[in-house]
Amino acid sequence: MISGNLVILTAFAYIVVLFGLAYFSDQRARRGRNGFLRSPLIYTLAISVYCTSWTFYGAVGSAANNGLEFLAVYIGPTLVFVGWWFGLRKLVRISHSQRITSVADFISSRFGKSGAIAVLVTLIAVLAATPYIALQLKAITSSLRVMLASDSGSFAANLDDSSLALVTAAIMALFTILFGTRNVDANEQHHGVVAAIAFEAVIKLAALFAVGLFVVFGLGGGLTGTFERAAEAGVTFVSDRDFGSRWITITLLSAAAIVCLPRQFQITVVENADESHLRTASWAFPLYMLGMSLFTVPIAVMGKALFASGADPDMFVLTLPLSANQQVLSLFAFIGGFSSATSMIIVSSIALSIMVSNHIVVPVALRSQGFNANSRPEGVTRLLLTSRRIAIVTILFLGFTYFWLTNGSGALAIIGLISFTGVAQFLPAILAALFWRDATRQGALAGLIVGFAVWVYCLFLPAFAPGNVILTDWVNNGLFGWAWLKPQALFGIEGIDPLVHAVMWSLMGNSMALIGVSIATENDPVGRLQAARFVDAFRLGSSNQSSYIRSSATLNDLFRVASRVLGYQRATQVFDQYEADRRDRETAEPSPAFIADLESELAGSIGAASAHVILSQVVSGDTDAIEEVIRMADETQQILEYSQRLENTTTELQSTAEQLRTANAQLRQLDQQKDEFLSQVSHEVRTPMTAIRSFSEILLTHKDLSSDQRQQFVTTIHSESMRLTALLDEILDLSALERGESLWTDTDTDIGAALQRAVDVCTPIAQERNFTIISESVPRDRIVFANSDRLSQVFINLITNAIKYNDSDAPFIRITCSESDGHIAIDFTDNGPGVAPVDRDIIFEKFARGRGEGDMSESGSGLGLAISREIINRLAGRLELVPAGETGACFRVTLPLRAEQQAAQ
Amino acid sequence: MIAFFLPWVGLVLFMPPFVKLFDNEHKLFGVPAIGPFVFGVWGALIAIAFLVQHFLRKAEQAQERDEGSGR
Numbered sequence: 001m002i003s004g005n006l007v008i009l010t011a012f013a014y015i016v017v018l019f020g021l022a023y024f025s026d027q028r029a030r031r032g033r034n035g036f037l038r039s040p041l042i043y044t045l046a047i048s049v050y051c052t053s054w055t056f057y058g059a060v061g062s063a064a065n066n067g068l069e070f071l072a073v074y075i076g077p078t079l080v081f082v083g084w085w086f087g088l089r090k091l092v093r094i095s096h097s098q099r100i101t102s103v104a105d106f107i108s109s110r111f112g113k114s115g116a117i118a119v120l121v122t123l124i125a126v127l128a129a130t131p132y133i134a135l136q137l138k139a140i141t142s143s144l145r146v147m148l149a150s151d152s153g154s155f156a157a158n159l160d161d162s163s164l165a166l167v168t169a170a171i172m173a174l175f176t177i178l179f180g181t182r183n184v185d186a187n188e189q190h191h192g193v194v195a196a197i198a199f200e201a202v203i204k205l206a207a208l209f210a211v212g213l214f215v216v217f218g219l220g221g222g223l224t225g226t227f228e229r230a231a232e233a234g235v236t237f238v239s240d241r242d243f244g245s246r247w248i249t250i251t252l253l254s255a256a257a258i259v260c261l262p263r264q265f266q267i268t269v270v271e272n273a274d275e276s277h278l279r280t281a282s283w284a285f286p287l288y289m290l291g292m293s294l295f296t297v298p299i300a301v302m303g304k305a306l307f308a309s310g311a312d313p314d315m316f317v318l319t320l321p322l323s324a325n326q327q328v329l330s331l332f333a334f335i336g337g338f339s340s341a342t343s344m345i346i347v348s349s350i351a352l353s354i355m356v357s358n359h360i361v362v363p364v365a366l367r368s369q370g371f372n373a374n375s376r377p378e379g380v381t382r383l384l385l386t387s388r389r390i391a392i393v394t395i396l397f398l399g400f401t402y403f404w405l406t407n408g409s410g411a412l413a414i415i416g417l418i419s420f421t422g423v424a425q426f427l428p429a430i431l432a433a434l435f436w437r438d439a440t441r442q443g444a445l446a447g448l449i450v451g452f453a454v455w456v457y458c459l460f461l462p463a464f465a466p467g468n469v470i471l472t473d474w475v476n477n478g479l480f481g482w483a484w485l486k487p488q489a490l491f492g493i494e495g496i497d498p499l500v501h502a503v504m505w506s507l508m509g510n511s512m513a514l515i516g517v518s519i520a521t522e523n524d525p526v527g528r529l530q531a532a533r534f535v536d537a538f539r540l541g542s543s544n545q546s547s548y549i550r551s552s553a554t555l556n557d558l559f560r561v562a563s564r565v566l567g568y569q570r571a572t573q574v575f576d577q578y579e580a581d582r583r584d585r586e587t588a589e590p591s592p593a594f595i596a597d598l599e600s601e602l603a604g605s606i607g608a609a610s611a612h613v614i615l616s617q618v619v620s621g622d623t624d625a626i627e628e629v630i631r632m633a634d635e636t637q638q639i640l641e642y643s644q645r646l647e648n649t650t651t652e653l654q655s656t657a658e659q660l661r662t663a664n665a666q667l668r669q670l671d672q673q674k675d676e677f678l679s680q681v682s683h684e685v686r687t688p689m690t691a692i693r694s695f696s697e698i699l700l701t702h703k704d705l706s707s708d709q710r711q712q713f714v715t716t717i718h719s720e721s722m723r724l725t726a727l728l729d730e731i732l733d734l735s736a737l738e739r740g741e742s743l744w745t746d747t748d749t750d751i752g753a754a755l756q757r758a759v760d761v762c763t764p765i766a767q768e769r770n771f772t773i774i775s776e777s778v779p780r781d782r783i784v785f786a787n788s789d790r791l792s793q794v795f796i797n798l799i800t801n802a803i804k805y806n807d808s809d810a811p812f813i814r815i816t817c818s819e820s821d822g823h824i825a826i827d828f829t830d831n832g833p834g835v836a837p838v839d840r841d842i843i844f845e846k847f848a849r850g851r852g853e854g855d856m857s858e859s860g861s862g863l864g865l866a867i868s869r870e871i872i873n874r875l876a877g878r879l880e881l882v883p884a885g886e887t888g889a890c891f892r893v894t895l896p897l898r899a900e901q902q903a904a905q
Numbered sequence: 906m907i908a909f910f911l912p913w914v915g916l917v918l919f920m921p922p923f924v925k926l927f928d929n930e931h932k933l934f935g936v937p938a939i940g941p942f943v944f945g946v947w948g949a950l951i952a953i954a955f956l957v958q959h960f961l962r963k964a965e966q967a968q969e970r971d972e973g974s975g976r
Contacts, residue, residue, distance in 0.1 A: 071943055078947060079915050082954040085961075251916075279962060283955035290947055 007147045007334065014335055015175060018196050018342070022179050026192030038191075038273040040280035045198035046267045047281055048205075048288045050077060050258060052132075052344035053139035054416040055292055056204055056337045057314045063300035064313035072247050073416075074293055076254030078286040084278050088268065090434055091259065092278060094534050095269045099600040102355045103265040103426060109603075110433035110534045111441040112527035118359035120445065121426060124452050125262045125355060126395060128422025129348050131463065133399025134406070135415040136341040137165040139314075141403075143337050146318045147330070165403050169396040172345045176353075176396075177389050179346070190350065194271050197347060200339040205291055207336020211317050212295025214329055215302050219320065227298075229305055249500045253417065256424035263344065266351035345396070353391035361387035406463060418459050421503050425451035428511045432518070437535045441527050443518030451510030458502035562598060574601055673845060684727050688720035695720075730863045737870040744787040746875070748898055751824060752779040754788045755815065758795030762803065771803050772812035779817045782824055783898040786875045794868040794879070798828045798891050801864060806832035808887075822897050827882070829890040840881060844869045915950045 055073075062070035080087060091106075100106045104125065108118035141164045179193050258264050272278070303316030311319065317337065321330035365383055406415075428447050432439035523531055562571040574597075602611035695713040699705070705713075759775055766773050784791075802813040813830045835843055844865050865879075872879040877895035884890035 068943065075915075075943075075947070078950060082915065082950050082957075083913075085957075276962075279958040282958050283951050286947070286951045286954065290944065290951065294944070 010331060010335060011338055014338065021199055022192035022196040025195035029191035040277040042194060042198045043277040044281045044284040045201040046194045047285050048201040049197050049263055049267055049343045049347050051292050051340060053136050053337050053341040056208060056340040057139050057317055058416065059293060059296045060300045060316045061314035063296050064304055069246060070296060071293060072250035073254045074289040076251045077258035078289060080255050080258050081282050081285050084282040088278055092269050092272050092275050099603045101270060101358060102351060103260060103262050104355045104359050107426065107429050107433060110530050111444045112524055112530060114441045115363050117445055120448050122355040122359045124422060124425060126352055128419045129352055130398045130402045131415045132419035133345060133348060133396060134403035136345050137168055137399055137403045139337060140168045140341050141165045142315060143318055143334055146315050147334050162404050165400055169400045172342060173393050173396045176346050176349045176392050193346060197343045200343040204336045204340040207332050208292060208295060210329060211321060211333045212299060215320055216298045219302055219324060227301060245500045246497050249503050253420040253424050253503060256427040257420045259430060260423040260426040262351040262355060263347040266347055349392045349395050352395050353388040356391040357384050357387040417499055418463055421459055422455050425455060425506060425510055428514045432514060433534050435535065437531050439518045440521045440523045442521040443514045446517040447510045447514030450513040451506045454506035454509050455502060458505060558598060685724060688724045691720045692717050734863050734867050737867065744790055746785050746787050748783045749786045749788040749791060751782045751784050754791040755795055758792045758799060761796055762799045766803055769803060774812055774814040776814060777817045779824060784895045785898050790871050794871050797864040797868045802828060802830040802832060806830055808832060823894050824897055825892055825894045827890055827892050829884055829888060831888040834887055834889045835881060843881065918946045
């Protein structure tokens, strides 16, 4: 026997403990000693606000009725959390950099800071939370009823269900107001509440474990024993309905809910102090859920085995220990269930009240009275707090109304799933916000409206049907009696589970509308900017670009606004910080960066949309701001283009510089060659000149020379003069060739004859040196268009070069001839030293000589090959050095044949 | 990479027809086989998630150290 008053007293005592814990934590945080409070462990425990009394009581009920289906509710979130790296991490990163305060703020902020979306999301969230809160009230009421059933003397036992629920709601409202709305925090973080929630998480897990262990080992005698006893009592664990469409649907819904539920968003994203806490939560939160559901099935099976079929399976967690007369344990279980219900109510109503005040009350206040300069300081702070308090009371009252209207009908799990489906309507918009750049404000709005409408019609309203004639008629016959509009069988598709049906149609309509409208419309500038910030969150980092380039506002204006929103103290802090950072105090104009900072600071209190509206009004007006954004975007574009051009130019400059360097090197080489040539010419000219001068001096001074000697000297002078003339002729010849002057006329020439003439000319010199000229396959009747003298000159030059430079024992030159493609090629191959690799490139340059040879007397002017090449080039042919055998060099003269030329023409 | 595939592997294992394989009369540890299967996969997912975040953290710390010493 538990005294009813004891139960009530324990519940109150628990609330007081919670209160004390929250208060103490808040004080700690205020003093800056929040190391433990901001730990990943507390964060993870707080996330488990997901496990409400639905988990605590409802899961057992669900397991008793529908087998393992209840697990789907935890598998969805598990998948989301183990995949945190790709979804949640981005969500948290964006929310931190954009100072997001709620799920409504997140969606509206992404879609152009749209007020309409924020309002719609808030409405959906409030409406969706209503059944959920009713669920918690129902759980508390039912559990109280079970606990009090044995003691009719208690005062509480005389109240009916509705009164109990109302009292509970009132107490919860009071607690939430006391802790959730004490101040308007810069980041909307509530340290005290989070600590209390974490504590509750521990309590509910411990309570469930205690009951579970008792049932399995106390009542069942081990895991196997539990199932055996159940089987003996004729209870088998049915699973024939499992893992069908409902399983898939619920997994999807719960995966969506873990992100979209306002309270989950509040804890997971807004209250997140450090992105790295997600790492811990990624495995610890699934582990927590695993722990919470470990004993669900044994409890359900035992309950079914021990109790008559009429017993409420939702309450097995309580009734099993009670039936075994375990009073302390059942009281503990009651507190566990109580804590899971209260934690949900507290966080939910805080999250929702923030949304209501930021997205509905503030914008309305801004519009109705105008945010004029005459309103008192701290006005907005007070407005925010008051509206939040009223919102909390309203939300809890709505929850109570739902509970009252539905007469507490329906199992806990079913009510919870209605809520899940409602908030799941945010999922397409959130996914689009994170990953799809082209999703537009209109698209998001359309998707939300469609999804919301289908949800209300197909799932929310039918829940009221059992007590309402009109609604019952709707559900059975469709709106206006049109059968295809039956809420649970749209378009005549019957036989699907109502939940699956509603989820399918609402999410499908939602996504289709979002995608379709997004494709048909375009983002406005603010929308584009926000889209980039969200989708590229990791690439951009947390850079907060300013949308106010030039501001017309003074610091004083801004301060007035900020103090009204943030409160005088916080505003002073922010501005003092800015003053401290600012070097030049002379200008009263705030920097764009500061205004952007201020906007995110304000957004932390009243949401992005409202903050944007307020600051835009003060700074320069909406349109100006948008124009600035466009201008800024254009400037960015221009800068990008400019830098790209600059890059191209740099590349060009580099290649030009490279070319210049090469040219310079060539010039230097040429210059060197020219110097060498000049010294060579000087030398060449000087040698005969010296000889001529000295011999003529001898002739002049020595009159007594014999006529033979005189004759000899004069001959020498003559030959030296001839050499000089020849050299000068060659230089003139070459420069004329290079200038392109035609010094001869071309006629049809027999190339064989020209070659033979050259060989004939060279034969005496060759014989002098024991040099063999092997003339093989001399061409006959091969006509080229050339000057026969010039051609011979080239051949002579090549042959004499070969003779001059050949130092082998049996020197020879082999002249061979071949034809191809209308060209005739004559090769002059010798067995001399060949051309050194370094000389190959320059051998045809002017005045370049083979460096290998030491006998300077043998060297000519160094012009021979240069002249030869010029001549052959003029004849449209080629003179080149081709690779020879192991030793020796091979020069090849290629000339076009005359006959071919004519044929070609 | 594992971090990316983990939720999808989990999804496949938890979804029909895969999960249906275990939804039968067989008993494991005295309970219907489906129970150990679901909890087993669940536990494995948690374990792998733990390892993944553990090694990610190690890798990031190593990277930070490298950057730190590079300066």
